[in-house]
Amino acid sequence: MKLHRLELTGFGPFRDTQVVDFDAFDADGLFLISGRTGTGKSSILDGVSFALYGSVPRYDGGEKRLRSDHADLSDPTEVRLEFTVGVRRWRVTRAPEYDRPAKRGGGLTTEPPRAELEELVEGRWVGRAAKPRTVGEALGEILGLNAQQFQQVILLAQNKFSRFLLASGEERQGLLRTLFGTRRFEQYRDELDSRRREAETALAAVDSRARTLLEEGERLARAHDLDIREAQDGAGDHADEHAGGSELAAHPDPRRADPAPAPVATRREDLARAHRRARYRVEQAEFARTATEERFAAAAAAHAAVVAAAARAQERQTLRHRLGELEARADDIARARRRLDGGRAAAVLRAPLDSLERAERAAAAAEHDADTARDRWRAGRTDASADAARAVEQLTGDLARWEIAAAQERDLVARRVEHEAAVAAIAAREHDLADIDDRRAARPAERAQIDAEIAAVSVAAARLDDLRAEHLRQREVVAAAHRADDLAAALAAAEAAYATALTDSEAASAALGALLRRRVAGVAAELAAALVPGEPCPVCGSPEHPHPSPPADEPVTDDLLVAAERARDEASVAEADARERAGLAREAVAAARIAAGGLDGAAAEERLAATSAAQAEAERAAAELAGLSQRR
Structure with missing residues (x-):
């Protein structure tokens, strides 16, 4: 907001009209309102606040104190302020409630408060509101601040500043809170403290849930004969793990009554170790399942091949029988085809025949x-x-x-x-x-x-109207034919890309299958490589390893498997994309061919040229007909 001009009449210490031209200080930027005490410096700011909001913070809403003590009973009291918000210039005029002489009889009468809001439009002031309430609502929308916010952010009242200087520490703190509206920061503090307590409660609930889940995981691990070394005291001592560790875990030492619960982190590590063992077992089961599925797939493929051969044989027999029936009906089919061709040719002549009939009727009427x-x-x-x-x-x-x-x-x-x-x-x-x-x-x-x-x-x-419609239709057919020719090349490229992507996907799947078979064959060697003399075997639990399996020449690592799986997935995605693109291209070509009526671009162009020539001849005849009708 920018102030331009302030007029004070009978307001504060000013009896006569005083004008403050703020535009005169535009070049100075920052300016100072100075003068001796009582000269009306604060009254200028009071006039601005009263014009905008109808109240003066220095008097805490006492509007009856706004009228100048030097004004006669017949003198008016009024404040007028011009300001700009954005690109729109406004002028607000306000007058407080005061007593004036009655126009009839003697005594005094009360002049009610009034307000008026105007906008400068093309060099002319246009009224926008004319009552204190409506002016206040309009200024609230224009300024975006209420009176309290305006007095806290833009205008600091003089009486509140003096109270601040003379107040004690607690009063000064409260006054600052009132002036700058710090209650929201206290609300932020309370909200953050409430969030902290909620977070602590949630953390305690999560910790309790984690312990419950750990107990459930340990129970499941024992149920599946997975060795878990539980901490028996707060120092983290563990029972010795050996081949019979699972039995010891399931039957703790009765001499140790009520052991202290182990830390969550220690229990989580033990459960993670049991999870790794379980995952190893799952991988072994997956390898076995994969091998079984491959054998099942081979058997299913062989069965499908046999079923397909039988189906082809049955279909061949059915087709031979159908061929015999069609050959017996060859003459009927030929006659039907000739009749269909004649019908199509007659359909082309329908429009000219209708036109001929209309022309004959018109000629008879004219005759x-x-x-x-x-x-x-x-x-x-x-x-x-x-x-x-x-x-x-x-x-x-x-x-x-x-x-x-x-x-x-x-x-x-x-x-x-x-x-x-x-x-x-x-x-x-x-x-x-x-x-x-x-x-x-x-x-x-x-x-x-x-x-x-x-x-x-x-x-x-x-025939002109019919030929015009036919010309438009032939143009659409030509466009569809050319579009079909263009899409045919794109279809060929898409089908070639689909064939390549299919080959790559099959190759990636075959490579992954070969790696998995090699991995299954070399699992024993991997386990033997991880054995340490004196340490129990993760499979049998024995600390002795008399006959470890020899390492493979080219071991299959997890990185190789991950890379192969990633290659297979990428190839599958590429195959699906290529298949979808080929299908879309095939549908687009079919739609274009249907729209073109089965014609290619050259044939469609020839038909369009013939239709254009016939249309030109009909237009020439129509022009000649118009001239002859005028002569007649």
Whole structure:
């Protein structure tokens, strides 16, 4: 938040309006508000706090003390603050509750507190809130701090600072806690202490569970004849381990009553040693199980081969019988195939036939309309000729009467001039009428020719929509065909990678099996290599080793087995990935082939070219049809 301007009117020690321009100190960065006591330094900070939160920490909420003692009863009290949060500039105006003269009658009336919040938008102040409660809620969202947090983090009240200077040690500590809100750190301390106690309780429970599990493990070890050397006293003394150690562990010395429990670490080491012996036995059992499984797998493979051979023989017999039936029905199949080919060819002609039917119906309707119009025109022409004949007859009679009248009223020369002029006019009208008749007589022939041309191009133009749809479909077929060609190469590569990964997986499995067989064969040598004269044998328990097995020429170590298992697992993962990729590629090729209708890229391009040529011809016919319709 950044302060810009503060106006104080009738507030604190200021009776008249005082303006503090904070923007004037922008270049200075840090600035000091100084002056003698009582000049109003703290009132500036009080004005900021009152404008933002409607309270002043120095007076502990006593708003009635905010009004200046120097102000007259009619003088206002108001604080206005301009500030910026982020990129938005705000202006808040507040006035506390105070007494003022009543506008009617005498006495005083209480001016209620008021507040107003405005935002500068495009150089103009726009109101956002107009009541103390709504202004407080809006400023809480804008500032993100309540009054207490603002006074602890940003503004330290003067009265609390003086109390801090004069307070005792305990009071000062409490005041610091109040000022800086250290209660949360005390809560952290209490929470950490609670977590410590919970951790100690959990540790005790874990220790008890560990001892219970150790007892259960020792019981299981004795139940499976595993030698465990238990500590008989706190010093960690162990009973001697020999071939009969398990019996001694199961039957402790009765002369030692109530021995002290051994430490958890010692018991865990003894149990770990028994676990290693048990794991050795499990490994031996695993080796035996692996050998048995390999023999079972070989027998199962042989059995599967025999079953597969029998199934192939049965399938061969079934196929031969089916082949005989199909050969007997060869003629029916050939006729059905020819019928299917004819149906497919007829299906291609369905759209043109439908278009032909629509064009024939349109041509018949147009011919009927032309005949109707021609009949109407002929009927109109007969009526016009009759009207013209009647007009000529009437004009001739009138001319005779006019000539008689002219002879009577004027001289003969003037009447002749008029008569000649009338005759010339009649001749001109007759000539124009003949010209009109000639042109009307030629119109049916022109319309018939235009109708013939329209009929000729309508068939081709009627296929335009069908050809456009077919062109779009052929474009999709071409795209699918090219996509199928591209995916076919990817499928070949994926299948080759799958074959390689399958070979590598089989080789890795075979290598691991060979190592395991060698390890089983060399286990006795490994045990003999670990024997120490005088120490008991981990298998038989005897301290004497008269005939140890000789070491193998190339012993199989655990590292070799781990590496072989890792290679086998990696090869299996690679095989699964390659199989999945090949399957996906195969499905993609099949889908593309179906979308392409079984065509390759070249054949699809040829069909698309033929469809494009037919579409261009139909568009030319449609344009010609539009011109002929306009002429008609």
